[in-house]
Amino acid sequence: MSNKYFANFPEIQYEFANGTFTTIKDIFRKAKIDSNNIQSLINYTVYEIQEGDRPDVVASRLYGDGDLYWTLFLVNESLGQMSDWYRDTITFEGYMKTKYPGHAMVATNTTDIVNKTSKFALGEHCSFSGGAKGRICEVNATMKRVVVIYDNNITASAGETITGDVSSKSFTIASITENKDAVHHYLETSGVWSNTDNVSNTVVTNDEYERDLNEEKRTINVIEPRYIRQVVREFEQIMSI
Secondary structure, three states, X not given: OOOOHHHHOOEEEEEOOOOOEEEEEOOOOOOOOOHHHHHHHHOOOEEEOOOOOOHHHXXXXXXXXXXXXXXXXXXXXXXXXXXXXXXXXXXXXXXXXHHOOOEEEEOOOHHHOEOOOOEOOOOOEEEEOOOOEEEEXXXXXXXXXXXXXXXXXXXXXXXXXXXXXXXXXXXXXXXXEEHHHOEEEEEOOOOOEEOOOOOOOEEEEXXXXXXXXXXXXXXXXXXXXXXXXXXXXXXHHHHOO
């Protein structure tokens, strides 16, 4: 039984622009195990991913073979690639720092960020009336904010004025928060998402939104160990066609 995912993919000849060729795996080849068959194996078989559970760790625990990690991706449509795997605490924190860097500078009005005649420019440097400087890494008129990565760890405070060095756009900062704690969306009492800030809506921060998404990835479908050889054999047969 072959136990490496890409070993089952057929090889093709790829031509470079200079006319030379190389042999590569045809990763665009799609394989589908009979839907009725696969559903009978996974309908009531789930696994809850724990801290530190990499795909190969889970496969080793279930099947005694870490190389069978690819079967987890085969039977879970939500797992399109490794980045879709549940993130443990340390990995999640690193992910948040990368995806939501800097600090959110919140204005009073949407027009403070963008209007018909001027707007903050993504990537431009900016200055604060208190002396701090930074670079704008996000412009979000809907949420009335720009996100800034400070220079030299010198920070600004609410009440100061931020000015774009190129756009010359400026506003007085109503509040400052770490980007991960900034508003992602609002939740109406009906459960519908909203961009509107009012007393009846609940704030959902970037951190809360991402944690909820991550938690949804914790529970996955798995093939029962007694069926794993059958499924792998069928996969190999399909890939050999």
